[in-house]
Amino acid sequence: xxxLKLVPDNTNIAFLKWRxxxxxxxxxxxxxxxxxxxxxxxxxxxxxxxxxxxxxxxxQTADAPxxxxxxxxxALGYGDPTIQRFGQPNEVSIRMKLPEGADQDPELANTMxxxxxxxxxxxxxxxxxxxxxxxSGKVSEELLSKGVWSLVGAMLAxxxxxxxxxxxxxxxxxxxxxxxxxxxTFGFFALTQLEFNLNIVAALLxxxxxxxxxxxxxxxxxxxxxxxxxxxxxxxxxxxxVNETLARTxxxxxxxxxxxxxxxxxxxxxxxxxxxxxxxxxxIGTYSSVYMAAPILIWLKVGPDSFVPPEAAxxxxxxxxxxxxxx
Amino acid sequence: MLDFPRWKVISISLLLxxxxxxxxxxxxxxxxxxxxxxxxxxxxxxxxxxxxxGSHILLEAEPADVAETRLQTMEESVRxxxxxxxxxxxxxxxxxxxxVLSFMVRDSTQVxxxxxxxxxxxxxxxxxGQRDWDIEVRDDTRFVVSPTSAGLENAxxxxxxxxxxxxxxxxDEMGTREPTIIRQGDTRIVVQVPGLEDPEALxxxxxxxxxxxxxxxxxxxxxxxxxEGRAPVGSQVFPYPDNPSGLxxxxxxxxxxxSGDKLTDAGQGFDPDTNAPVVNITxxxxxxxxxxxxxxxxxxxxxAIILDGVVLSAPNINxxxxxxxxxxxxxxxVEEANQLSIALRSGALPVELQxxxxxxxxxxxxxxxxxxxxxxxxxxxxxVLAFMVVTYGxxxxxxxxxxxxxxxxxxxxxxxxNATLTLPGIAGFILTVGxxxxxxxxxxxxxxxxxxxxxxxxxxxxxxxxxxxxAIFDANITNVIAGLLLFIFGSGPVRGFxxxxxxxxxxxxxxAVVVTRMLVALWLRRTRPQELVI
Numbered sequence: 139x140x141x142l143k144l145v146p147d148n149t150n151i152a153f154l155k156w157r158x159x160x161x162x163x164x165x166x167x168x169x170x171x172x173x174x175x176x177x178x179x180x181x182x183x184x185x186x187x188x189x190x191x192x193x194x195x196x197x198q199t200a201d202a203p204x205x206x207x208x209x210x211x212x213a214l215g216y217g218d219p220t221i222q223r224f225g226q227p228n229e230v231s232i233r234m235k236l237p238e239g240a241d242q243d244p245e246l247a248n249t250m251x252x253x254x255x256x257x258x259x260x261x262x263x264x265x266x267x268x269x270x271x272x273x274s275g276k277v278s279e280e281l282l283s284k285g286v287w288s289l290v291g292a293m294l295a296x297x298x299x300x301x302x303x304x305x306x307x308x309x310x311x312x313x314x315x316x317x318x319x320x321x322x323t324f325g326f327f328a329l330t331q332l333e334f335n336l337n338i339v340a341a342l343l344x345x346x347x348x349x350x351x352x353x354x355x356x357x358x359x360x361x362x363x364x365x366x367x368x369x370x371x372x373x374x375x376x377x378x379x380v381n382e383t384l385a386r387t388x389x390x391x392x393x394x395x396x397x398x399x400x401x402x403x404x405x406x407x408x409x410x411x412x413x414x415x416x417x418x419x420x421x422i423g424t425y426s427s428v429y430m431a432a433p434i435l436i437w438l439k440v441g442p443d444s445f446v447p448p449e450a451a452x453x454x455x456x457x458x459x460x461x462x463x464x465x
Numbered sequence: 466m467l468d469f470p471r472w473k474v475i476s477i478s479l480l481l482x483x484x485x486x487x488x489x490x491x492x493x494x495x496x497x498x499x500x501x502x503x504x505x506x507x508x509x510x511x512x513x514x515x516x517x518x519g520s521h522i523l524l525e526a527e528p529a530d531v532a533e534t535r536l537q538t539m540e541e542s543v544r545x546x547x548x549x550x551x552x553x554x555x556x557x558x559x560x561x562x563x564x565v566l567s568f569m570v571r572d573s574t575q576v577x578x579x580x581x582x583x584x585x586x587x588x589x590x591x592x593x594g595q596r597d598w599d600i601e602v603r604d605d606t607r608f609v610v611s612p613t614s615a616g617l618e619n620a621x622x623x624x625x626x627x628x629x630x631x632x633x634x635x636x637d638e639m640g641t642r643e644p645t646i647i648r649q650g651d652t653r654i655v656v657q658v659p660g661l662e663d664p665e666a667l668x669x670x671x672x673x674x675x676x677x678x679x680x681x682x683x684x685x686x687x688x689x690x691x692x693e694g695r696a697p698v699g700s701q702v703f704p705y706p707d708n709p710s711g712l713x714x715x716x717x718x719x720x721x722x723x724s725g726d727k728l729t730d731a732g733q734g735f736d737p738d739t740n741a742p743v744v745n746i747t748x749x750x751x752x753x754x755x756x757x758x759x760x761x762x763x764x765x766x767x768x769a770i771i772l773d774g775v776v777l778s779a780p781n782i783n784x785x786x787x788x789x790x791x792x793x794x795x796x797x798x799v800e801e802a803n804q805l806s807i808a809l810r811s812g813a814l815p816v817e818l819q820x821x822x823x824x825x826x827x828x829x830x831x832x833x834x835x836x837x838x839x840x841x842x843x844x845x846x847x848x849v850l851a852f853m854v855v856t857y858g859x860x861x862x863x864x865x866x867x868x869x870x871x872x873x874x875x876x877x878x879x880x881x882x883n884a885t886l887t888l889p890g891i892a893g894f895i896l897t898v899g900x901x902x903x904x905x906x907x908x909x910x911x912x913x914x915x916x917x918x919x920x921x922x923x924x925x926x927x928x929x930x931x932x933x934x935x936a937i938f939d940a941n942i943t944n945v946i947a948g949l950l951l952f953i954f955g956s957g958p959v960r961g962f963x964x965x966x967x968x969x970x971x972x973x974x975x976x977a978v979v980v981t982r983m984l985v986a987l988w989l990r991r992t993r994p995q996e997l998v999i
Contacts, residue, residue, distance in 0.1 A: 141998065147917055183776040248668065248820075268830035270664075274821040276546065277523065281956065288954035292947045299946060303939055340889055340951060340959045342968070344896060351903065358936035362566070386910040390854065390903045393849050397899035400845030401892060403495040404836040408515070409892050439484045 144392070145385040153380050157456055160429040166316055167418050171325025178328045179417040183335030184271050186285070188278035189235045189250055190315050191271040196228040198264035204230060210257060216250050220424070226405025229268075232335075241275050271298070289320065291305030292343055296350055305355055305445070312353050314434055315426040319349045322422050323415055332411045341415035348394070348416075352387060353431045359383050360435065361445060368442040376432050387424060421442035469986040477983055483872055484972075487877035503710060507933030508880045512659075515958050516835050518828030519659035524632070524671060524818040527537050528654045531624045532617055536561050539610065541567065541585070544720075546582050554579050558607075565611040581825070594715050620709035621651065624815040626774050629654055632818075635670055635812035654818065663823045666804070675808035677725025677746075677773040677793075679756070680717035681763055682779050691716045703769065705776035707796050715768045715776050723759055727752025731809035733802040736794060742802040744793040753789025761785040770795070772805070824957070838891035845895045846872075847880050853902055857909045863984045867976040871901055874972040875965065884968075887961030897969035904977035907933040913999055922997050923989060930982055937978060941970050950956075978980065 184191045196202050204221050211219040211232060220233040226394045232254065251270055258265045273281070293316050303311030323342055327334050342406040367375060398420065401413040491510040515522050547554040555571040557580070570579045587598035587610065595614030613622075613975040629648050636644045637660065645657040683700040686694060688710075696702045696716050705715040718964055725748060728745040750889065759768070760782050769779040770793050777795030797805070801974060844933060850868070853861035875897065879886065912929030951964035 141858050144856070175709060195829075245672075252665070265831060267827060269826040270823065271825075272820070272823040276525075277822045284954040284956070288950045291954070292950040295946045295950065296943045299943060300939075307480075330959070335958070336959050337889055340962045342956065343947045343951045347966075348900065350943040350947075352899070354943065355907065355936045358939065362556040362932070373562070382914065383910075385913070386903075386906050387912070389906045393852060393902050394896075394899040396547045396848045396852060397845040397895050400841045401895050402846060403841075404837060404844055405841035405892070405895075406837040406888060408830075408888055412889065413890060 142437055143385075144388045149384055150377070150381055151384075152377055154433060154436075155376050157429065159434040164430055167325070167433045168318060168321045171321045171328070174325045174328040178331070178333040179400055180324070180327050182333045183333045184233060184273045184278065185335045186282045187235075187350065188232060188273050188275040188357070190236075190247060190273075191269075192251065192258075193270075194230055194232070194419040195222070195226075195266045195268055196262060196264055197266050199228055199262075201227045202230040203262075206246075207232065207234065211254060214220065214250075214253050218251075223411065224333075229407060235395060236272075236275065243334060247272055247274075249446060254406070255337050261278075271455045281336065287345075289342060292346055293317070293320070296346065300350075300354070300357070305363060305440065307435055307444070308357050310438060311355075311431040311434035312350060313431040315353055316346055318426045318430050319345055319419065319422045323419060325450070326415070328417055330414075332414065333421055335411070337409060337412040338415055341347060341412045344416060345419030347424055348419060349389075352424055352427035355383050355386060356432060364440075364442050365447055370442075372436055372441060376435065380428055387427070389425050391420055396453055406417065469983055469990070474983060474987070477655035477979060481874070481976075481980065484874040484877035485870070487880050488873045488875075489727045491876050507541065508883060510683075510876065510879045511885040512660060512831075512835075513890065513958055514657055514824070514831075514885065515826050515883045515888045516831045516891075517659045518661075518803040518826050518831035518970060519657065520661050520667060521822075521957065522656045522658075522664075522668065522671065522820055523649075523822035524627060524654045524656065525654070526621075526628065526654075526816040526818050528617070528621050528652055531917050532612065534621050534816065535617070536564065536566055539566055542586055542612070543583070545577065545958055546586065550582050551579065554582065555595070563706055565609055567609045567851055568574045568606065569606060570606045570890045576602065576606060581606065583610070585955045595834065613781045620886050621816075625652065625654070627812075627815045628818060631812045631814050632656060635807060636667070638807045639667065639670065641667075653821075660828060661825075664823070668820055668823070670808060671818060672820065673804070673808045674773045674814045675805070675811075677728075677809060678722055678798045679725065679759065680769050680771060681714040681739075681759075681929060682767040682769050683718050684767065685718040685855055687711060702769055703774060703776045705769070705779070706767030706785050707778065708776075711870065715769060715779060717771070717776075719821070722768075723752065723755045723760070725752075725809065726813050727755075728809055728812075731806040733806045734792070736792065741794065742797045744806045745790065746793060746799070746806075747790045750789070754928070756789065756791065758787060793980045834891075838888065842891065842895050842898075846898050849898055849902060853905070857905075859988075860905070860909050860912070860981075860985070860999050863981045864902055864909070864977065867905070867983065868898065868901055868973075870980060871897070871969070871973050871976040874976065875969050878968045879971060879979040884964050885961050886965070887958035889958050890965045893962045893965030893969065895963065897973060900944075901969065901973035901977055904933070904937045904974065905981060907937055908978070911999060912997070916997055916999070922994055925997065926985060926989065934978060937974065941974055946971050 156411070157462060165383070202223065204223070207230065208221050211221070211234075216234055217236055221279060221333060222231050222233070223229065224231055234250060234254070237246045237250055251272065253266055258267070294312060295464060297309045297313040300312045327338065356379060359382055360376060363370070363375050363379050395417065398413055398417045402417060404408065487506050487508070492508050534746050535666065540559060543556070544559070545567065546797070547556050548935060554575045556568045557571055559566070559568040570576050580602070583600055587600055596613055597619065599611050599613055599992050601611070601633075603609055625648055629646060632654060633646045636646065638655065641661060642660060645655070647655045649655050656669060683697065685695050686700055690697070691702055691714050692712050692716060694702050698718045699719050701719050702716050704713060706713070708812065710714060725746065727749045728746050729749045734743055734745045736743045764785060765778045765781050767781045769776045777793060780794065795836045847901045850865045853864050855861070857864065871896070875894070908929050910935045912925050915925035915928045948963050948967040948970065952960055952967065956961055
């Protein structure tokens, strides 16, 4: 049986030749993402800004009458709703800010939800209320700060772990790569205005974990090669390491993408944003492992001595120390 | 590599069999596993509310309310005890400003006596011996009683415990199945009710404090003052929406009323004369005696029935009510009367609770999510499996076998811990499929590499597993770190994702590294191939 080989044997692509251009592009992308977030903002869901979201399905209508809905809900006097399709064209979410004073008197939020669902049921007999999410200002602030802390915490904890397992340069490289991944994902959400909710924080953390997977596989090979080829030029060595792990990188990325495509096409609509973010994250994560995490090692002057001296010195000390103790 | 002792094979196989066995009940949700033999495990995974449909409601109490209620109770006990003291201690200028109670003892010779009365009221029941209140005497005759932080904390804690019990009783009374009611943090209660038809009714019921009071109406008060909300000394004004006189408020005597927390039963009924829905209540012995005394001494006068600070009705006491039961009228519908009787039966909440977060998912959407999640999982898994076999042949097949086992193991471990499967959790499953094979990809690619370098079959496999393990270990640890942070800071469904992710990482390392290694070793030992198709 002839087996599939995605990457031919002895592939040797000079990835690192393009490192300056790649890093320049990456930095531009990071800045661009930040500018996008600053300018367009993120389309925060009720999880993070508070408010109320009502999800409905029009069971007999092919297309949900979004414009009409917007007018009708707006006419109730609670301000303009954010109405979005999710999944099928007959499924919409209606998002409202909580009415003034709702933090003191939750009854106000209930009344608002009742009025909206009442109007929907009266005007559209085929409407089905699929869910109501109502989050107070206080809880949404907590969810936001928890989300931020989990991202920051994960990045720092992982960096620390890599620093301990490898060297500080590798920790710095991983942190930079992660920063790149997270920034670009934020930029993606600012660009597409997909709803940014709790699920997306989960997606971000998964992207962080996945991107790290790639980075560690490359780093592990760099460490191994640094010990093996002590005289090799660092750029050639990094290229060798990336090429040696390339087959694995491609294969794993593809299996991830295959699983994610299934999720995007056939999966539940509620987690579309999550799956889309992950899909993008696979590309960003793979790219950053090669073009962000690796070149930084050159600039931080990682060389053959980064790993060998402490071990070799330690080993020798023991050998020399041994007989003295006996004597 | 070929050296794979029999005891290892047996223990790995047993472990796998156990995991698969534990996963079986969860695969057959619902009725079918009722008919299973008793020796099979019956722990199953819980379905999250986003899959089963239902309501998640987060309630929060304001600690300041507890403090205020506590201060009020303190004032009442101080008044009562000072009056009861022998000789009676006259106090005045009582105030509850700034969270402290202060009053003056009119006769300065009674200061010590007053202190003796006060002492037992302010000592905590706790084992720490810490006081619940501090007593201070200023300017010789002014007492200042201020709550200590320990006392306050304790009070909030007790109030929340009671509130949790009350909530549980109320939900049980509604007849909902399998509600989850948990205290969260210092001042919150999480209520989760699966498959609820009408979440509005639930919220209404939970939001009701159900503090019932009977107080005498102060009919001497000036109606104009009452309308403006001013009350004469010794009285207080309550809103009275259904007041027949047309005023929005009514004045009642501050003292001499009784509270309705001493009930043994409450039920919805109809007024025999008007046929209007009412709530019939039955006092316990102590409450019945108090109520009898109140009605006996005030025949011919009206008393107000006050629920949560709003007057429901103010009937005349036509005759003493001695039987220990009473009827509460108010402008009720049958349903409202029913709800109120549930609330009264389960007791008053010691503190007002507010809904700060609510998430309701309709059962249709939940079922739809499960169906779509399953379809995506099956297609995604099938595609990955095919991909692995096409790429790695026999080794891909081993990896697939390990992956299938891994899915059972995740379910099994989740069932053992009674973990909750949420919608993001299903996504976690699919991602685990994608990433679990990564370990095998790493190993297999390494074996290919070692073969290219000219190593012999057994040696290549050996080195492949050994060299790949390091990266697999490091990569999975970092994933666990991300998963743990998600678990710690995440909430609800996202937590469900973190659970699947963490369990999946642990089980996948076991199946992808240990189990495939065993399979490969057994195969190598049996056939001793000279060539490797990989």
